[in-house]
Amino acid sequence: MSKKIQNQKEDNKMDKIVSLCKRRGFVFPGSEIYGGLANSYDYGPMGVEVFNNIKKLWWRRFVQAPVDMVGVAGPIIMNPKVWEASGHLSHFTDPLVECKICHIRLRQDKPAEIEAHAKEHQGKKAEWTEPKNFNLLFKTFIGTVEDDKAAAYLRGETAQTMFTDFKLIAEAARKKIPFGIAQIGRSFRNEITTGNFIFRMKEFTIAEFEYFVKPGDDEKKFTEWLNCQQEFFIQDLGLKPENIKKVELAQNELAHYSKRTVDTYFNFPFGWDEIAGIANRTDYDLKNHIEYSKENLRYRDPETGEEYIPYVVEPTFGLDRIMLAVLINAYEEVEARSGDDNSKHEKEIVLRLDKKIAPVKIAVLPLSKKEPLVKYAQKIYDSLKFDFACEYDETQSIGKRYRRQDEIGTPYCVTVDFGSLEDKKVTVRDRDTMKQERIAIDKLGDYFQDKFN
Ligand SMILES: [Zn+2]
Numbered sequence: 001m002s003k004k005i006q007n008q009k010e011d012n013k014m015d016k017i018v019s020l021c022k023r024r025g026f027v028f029p030g031s032e033i034y035g036g037l038a039n040s041y042d043y044g045p046m047g048v049e050v051f052n053n054i055k056k057l058w059w060r061r062f063v064q065a066p067v068d069m070v071g072v073a074g075p076i077i078m079n080p081k082v083w084e085a086s087g088h089l090s091h092f093t094d095p096l097v098e099c100k101i102c103h104i105r106l107r108q109d110k111p112a113e114i115e116a117h118a119k120e121h122q123g124k125k126a127e128w129t130e131p132k133n134f135n136l137l138f139k140t141f142i143g144t145v146e147d148d149k150a151a152a153y154l155r156g157e158t159a160q161t162m163f164t165d166f167k168l169i170a171e172a173a174r175k176k177i178p179f180g181i182a183q184i185g186r187s188f189r190n191e192i193t194t195g196n197f198i199f200r201m202k203e204f205t206i207a208e209f210e211y212f213v214k215p216g217d218d219e220k221k222f223t224e225w226l227n228c229q230q231e232f233f234i235q236d237l238g239l240k241p242e243n244i245k246k247v248e249l250a251q252n253e254l255a256h257y258s259k260r261t262v263d264t265y266f267n268f269p270f271g272w273d274e275i276a277g278i279a280n281r282t283d284y285d286l287k288n289h290i291e292y293s294k295e296n297l298r299y300r301d302p303e304t305g306e307e308y309i310p311y312v313v314e315p316t317f318g319l320d321r322i323m324l325a326v327l328i329n330a331y332e333e334v335e336a337r338s339g340d341d342n343s344k345h346e347k348e349i350v351l352r353l354d355k356k357i358a359p360v361k362i363a364v365l366p367l368s369k370k371e372p373l374v375k376y377a378q379k380i381y382d383s384l385k386f387d388f389a390c391e392y393d394e395t396q397s398i399g400k401r402y403r404r405q406d407e408i409g410t411p412y413c414v415t416v417d418f419g420s421l422e423d424k425k426v427t428v429r430d431r432d433t434m435k436q437e438r439i440a441i442d443k444l445g446d447y448f449q450d451k452f453n
Pocket residue numbers: 099100101102103104117121
């Protein structure tokens with residue numbers, strides 16, 4: 001296949017995902033009734049469930065399971081000194097050039113966008129200013145006076161709470177080095193590059209942890225956590241191994257605080273790109289916070305009495321990008337299978353989400369809207385709804401309802417028919433095998449406990 005045709009096919013796939021996300025309530029453009037806002041999106045009823053499931057899996061693997069990890073939740077607005085100490089006020093920048101005709105600013109390191117923009121001024125020759133560094137922190141003001149004394153910033157990363165609270169947490173949680181502090185929360189970036197759906201947003205959710213080690217143990221821990229990161233993607237989220245790869249950053253590509261960084265890339269329809277990373281931040285942050293705050297954040301080994309500034313290994317996960325990866329990874333088109341005569345010629349979409357991630361686990365579907373079937377089906381729904389994320393649906397033909405459940409990735413559909421009233425059994429349809437089983441209603445709870453464990 002030629003590269004051009006391949007690219008068109010992949011663009012097409014991205015369009016299909018975006019349209020599915022809107023149609024089924026995963027992701028909507030943000031504030032759409034006002035024409036939207038660049039790089040801003042809302043998670044709809046299905047999207048928020050998937051997103052919460054990903055967060056839960058992350059917290060379970062990286063905070064609840066390891067004995068040497070604890071969690072924290074910090075605010076979005078911190079003392080502005082934090083960003084001075086962290087280097088974000090001076091280093092968190094993109095080099096921008098400005099179009100002299102329309103004054104749009106674009107990233108100098110994105111030549112394709114600059115070239116594309118130049119073509120928009122037909123006939124006129126586009127000229128650009130010299131590149132200037134533009135800080136990506138969102139600035140705001142505390143109180144009513146908008147002067148620099150009142151300036152504050154929306155956090156540019158979640159990591160800083162783990163550094164500022166390092167000592168408090170170590171004491172309160174009685175943790176000895178090595179140990180880690182984790183946080184999931186929103187971060188902000190005054191992003192001007194647009195496109196690629198929820199891949200690039202102004203505000204996004206980061207899950208990350210700072211793992212504090214004795215200097216010298218950092219490289220070994222780096223490798224261990226890097227492996228654990230990959231396990232999370234494959235075992236917990238069900239990403240296909242061929243869809244992810246590790247990318248080691250060259251020295252000149254490293255962030256201002258990093259000694260070594262390995263990113264994890266996913267095979268998106270628009271190309272391979274970053275969904276997670278792991279950085280060796282050394283003692284960069286604690287050292288700076290000691291200098292700026294004058295607090296003693298050194299660690300004293302209770303056994304040996306040895307004092308040092310710990311090194312930090314930091315695995316970071318871009319959860320919105322990961323959600324997009326999960327949806328793309330699960331998206332499949334199959335030959336018509338849901339039995340609607342008028343749709344038999346069309347392809348159908350099945351979202352093969354991991355059961356742990358699926359927004360709805362079980363759909364309860366009465367075959368007809370007639371009584372006493374409906375009441376009977378609602379009772380079955382009531383018996384399952386507190387143990388599993390369930391949906392009850394009695395609208396439309398059964399084929400259309402199956403199709404909808406396939407498109408949102410529901411692993412099991414329970415169909416209640418008139419026979420159920422007689423034999424006290426229902427038909428359970430499996431999304432992936434398409435096998436249909438008759439299961440006794442009083443055994444349904446156990447049946448699904450088995451399936452979801
Ligand atoms: Zn212009």
